[in-house]
Amino acid sequence: EVQLVESGGRLVQPGGSLRLSCSGSGFTFSNYVMAWVRQAPGKGLECISSITTNGGSTYYADSVKGRFTISRDNSKNTLYLQMSSLRAEDTAVYYCVRDRDFDYWGQGTLVTVSS
Amino acid sequence: DIQMTQSPSSLSTSVGDRVTITCRASQDINNHLAWFQQKPGKAPKSLIYAASNLASGVPSKFSGSGSGTDFTLTISSLQPEDFATYYCQQYKTYPRVTFGGGTKVEIK
Numbered sequence: 001e002v003q004l005v006e007s008g009g010r011l012v013q014p015g016g017s018l019r020l021s022c023s024g025s026g027f028t029f030s031n032y033v034m035a036w037v038r039q040a041p042g043k044g045l046e047c048i049s050s051i052t053t054n055g056g057s058t059y060y061a062d063s064v065k066g067r068f069t070i071s072r073d074n075s076k077n078t079l080y081l082q083m084s085s086l087r088a089e090d091t092a093v094y095y096c097v098r099d100r101d102f103d104y105w106g107q108g109t110l111v112t113v114s115s
Numbered sequence: 116d117i118q119m120t121q122s123p124s125s126l127s128t129s130v131g132d133r134v135t136i137t138c139r140a141s142q143d144i145n146n147h148l149a150w151f152q153q154k155p156g157k158a159p160k161s162l163i164y165a166a167s168n169l170a171s172g173v174p175s176k177f178s179g180s181g182s183g184t185d186f187t188l189t190i191s192s193l194q195p196e197d198f199a200t201y202y203c204q205q206y207k208t209y210p211r212v213t214f215g216g217g218t219k220v221e222i223k
Contacts, residue, residue: 035210037159045151045159045202045214059210095158100209102149103170105158 002026002104004096009109016086016113022079022096022106030054030074032099036081038092039108047097049081064090086113117141117205121215127223134190136218138203143183147207150179150188153217154199162201163188190220198222 008020022034035050048061049070058070069082079096093108118141128134138148146166151159161170163179166186176191190197203215 044216045204047210047212047214050210061211100206101161101164101170102151102159102204103161103164105160108158 002098004098004104004106006094006096006106006109009094009111011112011114012086013115014087014113017082017084018086018111020081020083020094020096020109020111022081024077024079024096024098027098029072029077034072034079034099035097035102036070036079037095037097037102037105038090039095040089040092043092046092051079083111086111088113116211117144117208117213119203119205119213119215121201121203121218123218124216125219125221127221128193129223130193130195132193134193134197134220136188136201136203136220138181138186138188138215140184140186140205140207144205144207146182147205147209148179148181148186149204149206150177151202151204152197152199153202159202193220195222 003025006022012018037047048064050059051070055072067085071080091113093110095108096106098104120139122137148166150163153159167179178189180187200217200219202217206212
């Protein structure tokens with residue numbers, strides 16, 4: 001069974017930093033492109049970052065470019081999102097998503113940016 | 116960016132009804148269109164990819180159609196477990212994908 005489990009979300013002050021993790025199991029993690037999608041409270045979905053299988057190519061939405069960094073450790077079956085210079089508008093549930101087809105989603109982890 | 120516009124934004128309907136949701140792209144996306152279902156407090160779930168192909172395990176009461184700029188998601192006979200919010204997504208410009216604003220299907 002494919003499983004994606006996010007962790008690391010918490011309350012953080014504006015300007016702060018946070019690292020999210022996503023552990024994958026039930027599939028060959030290194031064979032899949034991975035992405036992060038976020039959803040602000042009561043709002044829609046936004047794909048903010050993705051990474052190719054070997055980490056050689058990354059994508060960032062304009063809203064997070066220069067502040068967030070996606071990475072992966074295929075030996076640990078883990079995807080990361082390093083978030084810095086956090087703003088109130090980054091408050092959201094962050095989902096880890098598998099593949100270009102977005103076929104499997106984690107349960108999400110809540111990041112709250114507030115003083 | 117390609118803009119995705121869903122309509123309606125919400126609808127009230129009854130169990131057993133046939134429901135159609137539309138999604139319009141701001142430019143031609145061929146058939147690079149997916150649909151997702153999200154229930155309250157849960158992660159989205161893949162329903163349809165390439166405009167009309169059912170994702171694994173998705174019941175045949177869901178169907179998708181369209182190409183170019185206009186697409187539809189149809190639920191043939193709404194059941195209680197189908198009350199949710201539905202999102203379309205274009206991936207023509209992958210990895211710069213965009214989602215529609217969502218359609219909330221509620222019980223009348």
